[in-house]
Amino acid sequence: MILFILKRLLSGIVLLFVVASGTFFLAHAAIPNPALGLLGSGATPEAIAALTVKIGADRPVLVQYQEWLLNLLQGDFGTSWKNDQPIDKILALRLPVTLSLVTASVALSALLGAMLGTLAGLRPHSWIDKTVKAGAVILFALPGFWVAVVLVMTFAVQLKWFPAIGYVQPSESLPGWLRSITLPAISLALGAIVMIAEQLRNGIIQADAQDYTRTLRSRGIPFWRVALHLLRNSAPASLTILALLFVGLLSGAIIVEQIFGIKGIGELTQSSSQNGDIPTLLGITVVTVVFVIVVNLLLDIVLGWINPKVRVK
Amino acid sequence: MKKNTLTGIAVVAAAALALTSCSAGGAETGGEDAPGGAVPLSIGNFLDVTNWDPANADLGFDGPYLSAVYDALITTDEAGEPQPGIATEWQVSDDFRTVTFDIRTDAEFSDGTPVDADAVVAGLQHLKDGTTASEAYLNVEQIAKVDDDTIEFSLSKRDDTMLYFLGLGRSYLAAPSAIDAGTLSEAPVGSGPYTLSDSSVPGSEYAFDKVEGHWDAGAFPFDPLKITPLSDPTAMLNAMEAEQLNLIYTDKTGADLAEQNDWKVARGLATWAGLNFSDRSGDMGSPLGDVRVRQALNFAFDRQGIHDSIAQGEGFVSTQLFPTGTPGNVESLDAEFPVDLDRAKSLLAEAGYADGFDVAMPMAAPFQPYQAIVEQTLAELGITVTWEETDFMSYMGKAPTYPMYIAVIAMDANPVATVERQISKPQWYNPNPGLANLDGVQEQVDAVFAAEPGDAQLAEIEQLNALVTEQGYNAVFGQNENIFVSTSEFDVKPVIGLMFPTLRQISVGG
Numbered sequence: 001m002i003l004f005i006l007k008r009l010l011s012g013i014v015l016l017f018v019v020a021s022g023t024f025f026l027a028h029a030a031i032p033n034p035a036l037g038l039l040g041s042g043a044t045p046e047a048i049a050a051l052t053v054k055i056g057a058d059r060p061v062l063v064q065y066q067e068w069l070l071n072l073l074q075g076d077f078g079t080s081w082k083n084d085q086p087i088d089k090i091l092a093l094r095l096p097v098t099l100s101l102v103t104a105s106v107a108l109s110a111l112l113g114a115m116l117g118t119l120a121g122l123r124p125h126s127w128i129d130k131t132v133k134a135g136a137v138i139l140f141a142l143p144g145f146w147v148a149v150v151l152v153m154t155f156a157v158q159l160k161w162f163p164a165i166g167y168v169q170p171s172e173s174l175p176g177w178l179r180s181i182t183l184p185a186i187s188l189a190l191g192a193i194v195m196i197a198e199q200l201r202n203g204i205i206q207a208d209a210q211d212y213t214r215t216l217r218s219r220g221i222p223f224w225r226v227a228l229h230l231l232r233n234s235a236p237a238s239l240t241i242l243a244l245l246f247v248g249l250l251s252g253a254i255i256v257e258q259i260f261g262i263k264g265i266g267e268l269t270q271s272s273s274q275n276g277d278i279p280t281l282l283g284i285t286v287v288t289v290v291f292v293i294v295v296n297l298l299l300d301i302v303l304g305w306i307n308p309k310v311r312v313k
Numbered sequence: 314m315k316k317n318t319l320t321g322i323a324v325v326a327a328a329a330l331a332l333t334s335c336s337a338g339g340a341e342t343g344g345e346d347a348p349g350g351a352v353p354l355s356i357g358n359f360l361d362v363t364n365w366d367p368a369n370a371d372l373g374f375d376g377p378y379l380s381a382v383y384d385a386l387i388t389t390d391e392a393g394e395p396q397p398g399i400a401t402e403w404q405v406s407d408d409f410r411t412v413t414f415d416i417r418t419d420a421e422f423s424d425g426t427p428v429d430a431d432a433v434v435a436g437l438q439h440l441k442d443g444t445t446a447s448e449a450y451l452n453v454e455q456i457a458k459v460d461d462d463t464i465e466f467s468l469s470k471r472d473d474t475m476l477y478f479l480g481l482g483r484s485y486l487a488a489p490s491a492i493d494a495g496t497l498s499e500a501p502v503g504s505g506p507y508t509l510s511d512s513s514v515p516g517s518e519y520a521f522d523k524v525e526g527h528w529d530a531g532a533f534p535f536d537p538l539k540i541t542p543l544s545d546p547t548a549m550l551n552a553m554e555a556e557q558l559n560l561i562y563t564d565k566t567g568a569d570l571a572e573q574n575d576w577k578v579a580r581g582l583a584t585w586a587g588l589n590f591s592d593r594s595g596d597m598g599s600p601l602g603d604v605r606v607r608q609a610l611n612f613a614f615d616r617q618g619i620h621d622s623i624a625q626g627e628g629f630v631s632t633q634l635f636p637t638g639t640p641g642n643v644e645s646l647d648a649e650f651p652v653d654l655d656r657a658k659s660l661l662a663e664a665g666y667a668d669g670f671d672v673a674m675p676m677a678a679p680f681q682p683y684q685a686i687v688e689q690t691l692a693e694l695g696i697t698v699t700w701e702e703t704d705f706m707s708y709m710g711k712a713p714t715y716p717m718y719i720a721v722i723a724m725d726a727n728p729v730a731t732v733e734r735q736i737s738k739p740q741w742y743n744p745n746p747g748l749a750n751l752d753g754v755q756e757q758v759d760a761v762f763a764a765e766p767g768d769a770q771l772a773e774i775e776q777l778n779a780l781v782t783e784q785g786y787n788a789v790f791g792q793n794e795n796i797f798v799s800t801s802e803f804d805v806k807p808v809i810g811l812m813f814p815t816l817r818q819i820s821v822g823g
Contacts, residue, residue, distance in 0.1 A: 030706070043741055083364045086499075
């Protein structure tokens with residue numbers, strides 16, 4: 001198992017290097033004169049020239065790359081070209097916000113998705129199953145941003161149960177945090193809930209048709225124990241989807257953060273690319289890739305724990 | 314099963330109610346008066362503060378942030394006229410080479426040090442050395458202390474716009490200790506009516522603590538004061554309707570919602586939109602060096618149609634670079650180019666382009682609303698456009714390398730600043746003004762800068778405006794306004810040249 005984890009870690013580091021370096025060169029090619037975007041339309045040529053020198057954008061890209069990579073290896077993300085603030089401090093403020101949102105969405109998706117999927121899978125073609133399937137079709141058809149807008153208009157603007165914008169840190173106020181995270185998390189989770197429910201339902205129905213299930217049933221094993229077997233055998237596919245969702249929701253958070261005025265990584269990515277703040281964009285890329293690697297590693301470990309055949313492979 | 318379901322619903326409902334009651338008022342402003350006559354103000358700004366160091370800040374949307382924590386040497390009113398700040402008054406010498414400022418002695422930085430002549434000189438020198446603020450100090454050779462309450466600027470040459478730029482936000486004074494420490498970008502230290510609160514979450518919400526005994530406290534009755542950067546217009550309006558914000562930057566949708574919500578609407582000119590001609594000299598090989606081609610393009614566009622459809626009736630139909638209703642703007646010039654396709658075709662024919670010509674133009678998302686009307690209008694003249702798609706970031710750098718491009722450019726209230734920024738001085742959006750190719754324009758620009766400031770100079774500026782408009786310096790479609798809505802207790806006076814006004818332009822009205 002340790003060798004298995006080490007191999008995954010090594011491939012993760014290679015992936016991180018390739019993605020971060022690729023992003024560096026792509027960003028510099030796409031934004032040839034970053035000072036223009038950083039200063040905005042009121043900029044004078046003198047200010048543009050001064051900022052270009054200040055941020056070092058007048059130097060060859062390879063020199064900039066070498067410096068950035070060496071600093072990164074020492075854990076230094078650099079400072080934002082936009083506001084001179086240290087990028088690690090910016091990320092430390094923004095990352096927990098998005099992770100909080102995505103984790104709440106994944107937890108909600110896992111809980112409700114597993115519940116609905118299990119109920120539908122154990123009773124195929126029942127009213128629950130039909131409702132889950134119909135719900136899946138409807139929720140897939142609805143654009144995510146539309147659902148978010150409806151939620152905010154109903155529960156924030158009209159009923160004023162939840163705030164329309166903003167994020168409260170749990171350390172500041174736990175109920176405040178729960179209020180600020182509820183609508184965005186639901187918006188983000190709706191599609192994921194039905195995806196997990198569908199996957200689990202199909203997995204359970206397939207497993208239910210296997211010989212070992214018939215054997216268990218014929219031996220008079222209690223229903224709940226049979227259900228546990230079914231769940232264990234159907235779980236890997238759902239867990240894989242859950243991990244993919246975690247990664248997918250990180251990017252989905254961009255729209256939700258915008259609609260709910262939440263300043264997380266999604267909003268930072270958008271504003272940094274609009275401004276041409278390349279060092280901040282690179283910082284976001286690095287931490288996002290690290291999270292993707294960690295989530296996939298955790299998935300592999302959990303799958304290996306559930307199903308030893310994975311480790312052998 | 315049914316009982317369990319009902320119990321579950323009841324639990325969820327109870328939890329929701331508990332959450333609602335637990336934190337009610339946490340983020341809400343409600344617009345109610347706070348004790349001591351102070352009024353809570355929660356501003357929804359379009360952009361985050363660009364930099365807390367005023368030497369490196371961009372003026373556009375920074376107004377409310379910087380004016381909260383810094384005092385300015387001089388400020389501005391909504392007409393762009395310099396007003397007292399730390400400088401109570403100032404005198405310009407007869408030869409326009411020396412400006413003397415009398416400074417007040419009752420201001421104090423938030424680190425406890427006095428705002429004395431030495432500190433003011435240090436603060437201004439920091440701005441002069443800065444990346445962006447230096448634009449106001451281009452002709453300032455030296456800033457020196459005269460005595461304890463007087464400082465003096467020595468200029469290398471006459472400068473008719475320096476005071477305007479200083480007032481617009483290029484004279485925010487930071488404490489010398491913070492300048493020396495190089496920590497302003499993270500922790501601003503000024504002598505403004507507020508300090509940045511520790512509870513602020515950078516990029517998300519800035520809270521400000523009111524400074525007791527500030528010399529101009531009466532002008533800033535806002536407490537608590539919060540500023541939330543929020544670039545999504547829908548989120549901004551939702552927050553306004555949910556009573557989390559009470560003053561926002563918005564668009565026509567927000568203005569339309571104002572009536573039913575009893576909100577006040579304030580409008581202020583901000584930008585002109587149209588075609589920017591980068592090849593007036595003809596150096597790029599396009600036909601735009603011929604004045605008849607530029608005039609033809611001006612006659613071709615249906616400005617009223619563009620105003621009604623794209624600008625949704627907000628702003629003004631105009632052919633001019635000078636903001637409507639401000640000095641330098643000549644109302645009659647707006648009728649200079651009535652839509653007249655026959656005239657346009659005839660001018661093109663006279664110039665030798667009876668069948669039109671081919672031209673490449675850049676295109677990025679913010680300019681797409683204008684793309685169809687530009688393509689259609691040019692096609693009617695036989696001009697075929699090849700659009701070269703790019704992103705906004707690249708657009709800003711690439712656009713001036715094309716003979717013409719769709720532009721939305723910020724305007725100034727000060728007419729001399731307009732002459733410099735829009736006509737005479739090379740800018741990123743206009744690296745080659747091509748004045749030599751415009752009949753009499755260079756001579757008229759010289760006349761503007763030689764004239765006595767005041768009425769004589771204004772007359773020269775109006776004549777210059779007439780010259781550049783008639784010769785199709787650009788094809789201006791119209792002038793656009795920025796819109797702000799506020800709850801009924803606030804009055805907002807937008808400033809041309811600032812995308813968002815400073816706190817001084819926000820007052821508690823009746």
